[in-house]
Amino acid sequence: MALTSDVLAIELPRAPIGEWFDNLVSWCTDNLSWLFDGIGSAIQASVDALTSVLTGPPPIVLALVLALLALLVSGWKLSVFTILGFALIESMELWKDSMDSLALVIVAAAVSTVLSVPIGIAAARSDVVSRIVRPVLDFMQTMPAFVYLIPAIFFFSIGAVPGVVATVIFSMPPGVRLTELGIRGVDPEMVEAGEAFGTPPNRILTRIQIPLAMPSIMAGINQLIMLSLSMVVIAGMVGAGGLGGVVLEGINRVDVAKGFEGGIAVVILAIYLDRLTGALGHGPSMLRALFARGRNGRGTATPGTAAPVADREAELVG
Numbered sequence: 001m002a003l004t005s006d007v008l009a010i011e012l013p014r015a016p017i018g019e020w021f022d023n024l025v026s027w028c029t030d031n032l033s034w035l036f037d038g039i040g041s042a043i044q045a046s047v048d049a050l051t052s053v054l055t056g057p058p059p060i061v062l063a064l065v066l067a068l069l070a071l072l073v074s075g076w077k078l079s080v081f082t083i084l085g086f087a088l089i090e091s092m093e094l095w096k097d098s099m100d101s102l103a104l105v106i107v108a109a110a111v112s113t114v115l116s117v118p119i120g121i122a123a124a125r126s127d128v129v130s131r132i133v134r135p136v137l138d139f140m141q142t143m144p145a146f147v148y149l150i151p152a153i154f155f156f157s158i159g160a161v162p163g164v165v166a167t168v169i170f171s172m173p174p175g176v177r178l179t180e181l182g183i184r185g186v187d188p189e190m191v192e193a194g195e196a197f198g199t200p201p202n203r204i205l206t207r208i209q210i211p212l213a214m215p216s217i218m219a220g221i222n223q224l225i226m227l228s229l230s231m232v233v234i235a236g237m238v239g240a241g242g243l244g245g246v247v248l249e250g251i252n253r254v255d256v257a258k259g260f261e262g263g264i265a266v267v268i269l270a271i272y273l274d275r276l277t278g279a280l281g282h283g284p285s286m287l288r289a290l291f292a293r294g295r296n297g298r299g300t301a302t303p304g305t306a307a308p309v310a311d312r313e314a315e316l317v318g
Contacts, residue, residue, distance in 0.1 A: 036156060133176065166238075174227065246259075
């Protein structure tokens with residue numbers, strides 16, 4: 001009995017996980033500063049350029065341009081919402097902060113998309129890559145969002161750059177997962193038909209798998225953008241500015257009005273980006289109607305209908 005108590009009383013030695021990570025960050029800071037400087041300069045230049053584009057024209061002009069984009073991609077309902085929503089943002093005097101946040105979201109989402117879609121394609125085509133990527137994505141998704149800001153500050157100081165980097169890391173997992181899911185979910189008979197025609201693997205990927213998986217891929221990009229927007233608000237804690245800075249200022253001053261107005265502006269941006277990207281994957285669209293009309297004029301099939309067998313064979317082989 002005494003032996004059992006002694007065994008249960010044994011304490012495991014402390015695992016210095018935090019110290020190991022701190023040493024890794026210090027080593028990267030000392031030896032890879034040139035890399036982080038280059039990444040930081042590229043991100044900052046992209047954010048500054050996009051911010052200049054968004055804040056350059058008068059608010060009413062940009063609101064009309066965004067409403068026209070919404071009309072072409074989604075329909076008149078989103079277009080009307082865009083005009084009313086962005087007019088409300090301007091009336092709350094949060095236009096520049098909103099455009100700063102929108103620029104951060106666009107840059108972070110673009111980088112996340114460029115990274116996540118190829119990784120998802122590689123994971124879909126290789127079980128080994130999938131087994132390696134899956135636990136990494138689990139780690140990225142379950143790690144608290146605030147933790148990403150700590151190493152980002154060490155590598156890139158404060159400002160927009162660490163906010164974008166932390167946002168990219170935080171938002172990538174759904175893009176990778178849904179890209180892999182969409183490609184793996186393609187009907188195997190379609191792939192076998194392409195192989196029977198002697199179609200090269202890369203052409204099968206680009207002509208069969210990716211087009212059929214596009215709704216799932218676009219759903220992943222949609223979720224990626226939503227996570228980017230939520231993380232950009234959190235990144236206001238490291239000086240990223242935008243609506244995150246407005247919300248943080250409202251919290252620090254216990255200013256309910258300021259915090260609520262910043263939150264309303266975030267909601268308007270989120271609804272606009274969500275409906276816009278969601279419409280790209282499915283749903284009625286004036287842009288897709290014009291595209292379908294152009295394809296019909298050339299004698300090919302409209303989206304959602306089967307192409308003639310001869311044309312399909314020529315497309316796959318050629």
